[in-house]
Amino acid sequence: MAKVLEGFGRDSILPTKSNERTMGLFSTFALWLAANVVITSVMTGMMFLPDISFKDAVIAILLGSAIGAIPLAMTGLIGTRTGLPTMVITRASFGQKGAVLPAIVNTIILVGWSWIQAYMAGLSLNYAVNYAFGYSNINLFVILTEILVVAITIYGHKGVESIEKYVSIAMLILSALVFYKLFTSYDAGALVTMTLSENPALTAVIAFDLVVATAFSWMSSVCDFNRYCKDGKKGMIGTFAGYVVASLIAMGMGAAVSGFSIINGMEQTYDPTVLLTQYGFGLVASIVVFFSVLSTNVMALYSATMSFMNVFTKFGFWKPGLLLGIVCTLGALMKEALMTNFFDFVLLIATLFIPVFAIVIVDFFILKKGRYDAEELVSNTKKLYHYQSGINYVAYVSYIAGAIFAFYFTYIKPLNIGSTILTFVFSGIVYGAFMYATKQVTKSTVTDEVTTTRLDV
Template sequence: MAHLDTSTAFGQDALDDNVERSLGLSGTFALWLGANVVVTTVLTGMLLVPALSFVTAMWLVFLGSAIGIVPLVLIGVMGSRTGMTTMVLARAAFGRMGAGVPAWVNLLALIAWSWIQARLAGMSLDYAVNYLTSYSNVALFTVICETLVVAIALRGHLGIERAEKWAAILMLALAVVVLYALGRYYDLPSLLEVAPQGDMTPGGAFDIVIATAFSWIPLAADYNRHCKSNRVAMIGTWSGYVAATMIAMGLGAAVAGLSVAHGMTATYDPTQLLSQFGFGLPAALVIFFSVLTTNVMCVYSATLSYMSARRRSTFWKPALVIGVITVFGSLIPGILDSFQTFLLIIGSVFIPAFALMIVDYYLLGDRHARYTSESLLGEQSALPGINWQAVAAYAIGAVLAYYWNWVAPLSIGASLPVFVLTGALYWVVARASHATRRTATGNRA
């Protein structure tokens, strides 16, 4: 019987700080560009127009992306400095056992997200194949897409980095083709004449863009720990993400605006606008490759989250199991129906969590002692089982996120206020506790 050599067949990624520094500036840029030129980001751009003018929408996309990506960059730099994954880093703020909660939540969220992405990829591939051969089978192509995702993810971070580089180049080329088709067959200046119509405010649109950036934070350190330097991590992540959102949301805003400007039924599918001119195939391929690359990152980070909660696991076994789960889960009927609600829930869960991590690492003392492999992963770690100060601040932030998202929505949105207030609350409580401990120590002396 042939023996499976997992040392060559699968990636050997681990949680400790002994990582390959394989990502240069171009690779980091391509990674975050490829991850975010994705159909869900295009759909977000479609929400902005014609609710707002095209110019206003694009300014908000730039500002929201440029500001919203900062927390992701900060978490990514934590990864590049320490060599640790996101959920391992969470142990310093939440405690050894307390960090298990965000790890399991992140695992489940990424699996659900992977189901949604797989379905979208299957629909896009089905369109492309149907266009070329008249054969249609969405379920089959969904399974094929997700199987390809799992095969890439099993190769570990090196497989993902190679796939993202080629995918980024291909998606940029296809995006140029789509933009060329829009410019050739539609009057692009008419976008500037579309009058705003709808209930969305600039503050609400800004919050949507901010929340889109925040949704990527759980994956930041998982990939940027492989960056060759902190400078590469900062510049590559910021520029790659902002460029991706400008392209993807700009395309979405243009499609939505043109459909209104030319008296068409409002559409959220670029292929519908372009198929009558023979450009539906490039649009479908853009969607397929963008979803594929994003989904690979979801499966990979879900595996690392599992390994963080179950530390004795090797990489390939949970990756394979999670991959099988995502293949079958993508076939759940109506998986796309709860897409927006799912994203809002994830935002409520994760925004306050990462505010705490950033404050804990950058603003509180003693990080050089706490953010080491021995402290975060060692059997004799001095970290508490649960940091109740962090848990309490997180709970308050989550309640505020829920209240300001669903009960009494803020005109400026909930994402940024929740992030700032949760971080500030944790900083005040942690500093006060530290001062109390110093006073008590001095009195005993």
């Protein structure tokens, strides 16, 4: 038993050392490709048609993912430079104590995300087993899925990184087969000219906004993995390229599958595996989809564990990972309730976390000139990020203003152009202006004499 425990991950919130950094350009690209060529991204693309045309959907996916991936890669760079997890980095702008609230909220949201992923993986595994052996038990396969997720996660980052490259290759192969089947068996022209909905629920601009929001939803986790990048520039390129390529493949596949299914009068469902079955990819798709969702769920549970450790710093790694895994398993059994609220959940993430990372990016790249004292963020011995009794109230006021802005223009008075980018810009400007107005920039900026953990970009 002792030997088994010794093999578990010993990941901590301390800065990642140079000899612990294992991710180059390809592994970073593979990780973010595998994380996003996933069934929930396919679902997002499915929802675009027939409200908008296939051409507009592809444009929205390309532009939205490219724009959304820029702040995602920038946030990941902070993790590479400091070697710190995402929620520890928020201490620099929110204060040592003030960063507790974002960490708690992030833990809860990631657990909710894991619920959705576990259910989708359970569906795919159930389909594969039912196809091969005639046995069906979704609850059982959801539980088995989450057990496997926990088993991989408790081995730490090495467990996460080890499966991503294989999953990304499998998803690329499946995607190529699906696209080849669709565009050689069906009339591509009919997809381009298909009749659109008379009462569309979304526009091309809203679809673009949703794609951007999906990219932003990863910002609360990106540093947890990019802290293991060997080089800042390659880490940014790998993150940006991996995310954009993954979005084009997954959401584009969803839009194509949905469009052709409507044209050919097939069953409409939120489960892409059902539609892929009707195209002859049932068993293969269910197996590959299972592993893709599994890999993303591992990343969600890993980041939830790191966020938990930012609040409860005395805990080791694998015990909270196991505890959160049990919570994720129980929540995933809510099944249908999760899927009916999927897009509301994505918008909720955007509402809660876009202001946070607008503040973090402005704080790091503008106010702190691209430098944090990583050791100080963990130890709090020099009180560089102490602000007012450990809390930066300017960050909180800016966050509340940004969250209210996002909530109002998302739920109460939705904008025709969406609110994701506007919320990001608004929150960042408010924070920067308030920091200068209260003259906290010079007090909290890391001086040249401070030793930082940093990799050149």
